[in-house]
Amino acid sequence: MKIHGISWVGSRTSNYQAMRDFAADALGLKVEREQENAVVFGLPDGSALEVFKPTDSDHSFFDHPVAGLIVDDVREARAELEAKGVEFIGEVHDGVEDSWGTAWSHLRAPDGHIYVLISRPALTERSEPVVTKRRFDELRVCLKVKDIDEAVRVYRDGLGMEIVDDWTHPAGQRGVLFGVVPAAVELFDEAQWELVDDAELGRQVSGDHTLRVEVRDVDEIESLAKVLADVGVSRDGEVTQTPWEQNCLRMSTSEGEQLTLFTLPAEERVVREEARSVLSVRPV
Template identity: 70%
Template structure:
């Protein structure tokens, strides 16, 4: 099963414990396989869905007050467990479920000192910009507002995301490699997709939302396939694919990020 999950499904092992192997996902969720040495889950008769909660003790008390019957006591994790606490219960469908709380960080990683990072962009036509980000890139709007004097803002939810810093020479190198010319901007958006077919599909979707192509799909000296696009707001938008080996490394790094 370990080989099936890692070799065939392509999942990444994030914890190899005494009685279990945990395959992590970038969003903090996981797929856990118990080894033959495990003796604590003999009541499992099928795959068990886990529901992530902030506090297992509080969530269990709330459900017990509503008549939900739990199996055994609350279990608390050790230093390198995937969860800090968990507790199983049986639902009316006859299946077992588990409440589980996560540590503030993935094992051996440092917690981040903030909850959310926001990157703010000033645009002259907010409705047109919304079409590009919402309809073109498919980003969900999580908040939008209009002040009494007419000032407007829109907040998009993005996960996963990253900040990339270039020195000036690297910035020019990227421009030269992707388009053969320099645009003089000091910031850009880069969107990673799985393969060239998805680059083309996303490019068409962006074009339908008002974006334009600034060239063709190009293979860079660092073996990424890139397509530079632009908006009427003069935002640089690059769609790119990673080489397979780099993509695997990047996915493993994402899996270790603080949840």
């Protein structure tokens, strides 16, 4: 049995609405899944906070927040722990479409508290977590723009990115640095570049770089598109689904900068979130 980490926390509470508001408004967490008796908040590293309503009878034995230990196979891990005398509560539960995990099983540890073993698709699809060997602390992508004030409005007011530094030299040269977490570098060969243009827009667009912004669902694509339109970014079409099951909306700034808002298929999103959680820390 291998424990990959503690990536889930569950809480059943009689103050459900207050706890939901605390997670959403005070902590700023985004709703990842809405269920009949619970809500799941997703965190940037792929982990989750799940808040259960008092009407959720399946978790009536929760009298404190419960931590989830991520394993490859819940049944194998449970059998191994039962052989060591660990007490489990109920049977192994298999997830449904809106479940955060694929399977889980609750246990009582020697401290008297409840914990839960959970398996997830990303961990059953690869044997080992992604390992990074990067030798730097920060990667900066520099873009030359004609109107820096307009560009700032797009990135700050449109995309909601935070300015971490800005400067003006004595002769008037200006620069602005935005903090971006998480981020990724994506490389396409020419054929892939043309394939993406055709799939997202139905035609080829000049240029050798573009910005791609991942959001959670189509509603977020439309919401962000409206915000970007308010700062001068125009839609180049409608939301389309590519053959690789991404929903995409192509937009462009007044200077012709290409911007794609997109969603990932559910399984691919889980894999990316797991990868981001590993890549967030530089190896020693």
